[in-house]
Amino acid sequence: MNIYIYENEEGFVQSAANQVTSLLNAKPYAKLGLATGSTPIGLYTRLIEMHRKGLVSFSKATTFNLDEYVGLPENHPESYRTFMNEKLFKHIDINIEQTHIPNGNAADLEEECRAYDQMLEQHGPIDLQLLGIGHNGHIGFNEPGKSLTSGTHLAPLQEKTRQANARFFPSIDDVPTHSVTMGVGSIMKANQIMLLIRGEDKAEIAHRALTGPITTDCPASLLQCHPNVIVLMDQGAGRLFK
Structure with a gap:
């Protein structure tokens, strides 16, 4: 695991963007695992800028998002499909049919989970998976618990997670209670x-996640077991590593 702490937002964002663009320039057909939330917005903005300058193309890439809320219409302003379209996809040269996000409105959510896993298997391993981390250590919407699920699954959202996401909604009552999320095994x-x-x-x-014990009570701690993880942090997030 390689950990980098940046003094300013510029270094943090540009380093992340360089990871993505270097992969795409070397492997145009790369498979990208994408995330939502406030953390990657700067990265997506920088990737749009680099694309407009002719420094990177997404035309042959395929993307797979980690998760989607259950019950929000696809065009809802807080759906992750809307987020990805507005923050990245509509501003680059990607084929929208090559962008995949779980369907949180599927009539049969268990079948949707199976179908998403099958699609991941058919396309082969993701080349670069982008992750953020929740305040309780969740990755995707894999919440802490006595056990974790390997494949894509229907996941209830813990109250702490719903409270953290309430800033994007009119009230906490409007925050969905469940999501469809890629499992830790797939990640x-x-x-x-x-x-x-x-x-x-x-x-x-x-x-805790990067130096503490590996435990399902902190799902992100499982990343310590992965052979190729790069961690980018700003000064605030990395203050305990100094």
């Missing part, structure tokens, strides 16, 4: 994982 199959952590409020969970 760990990626050839490389890039974990982005921003903010002083993430410092304690970052230190």
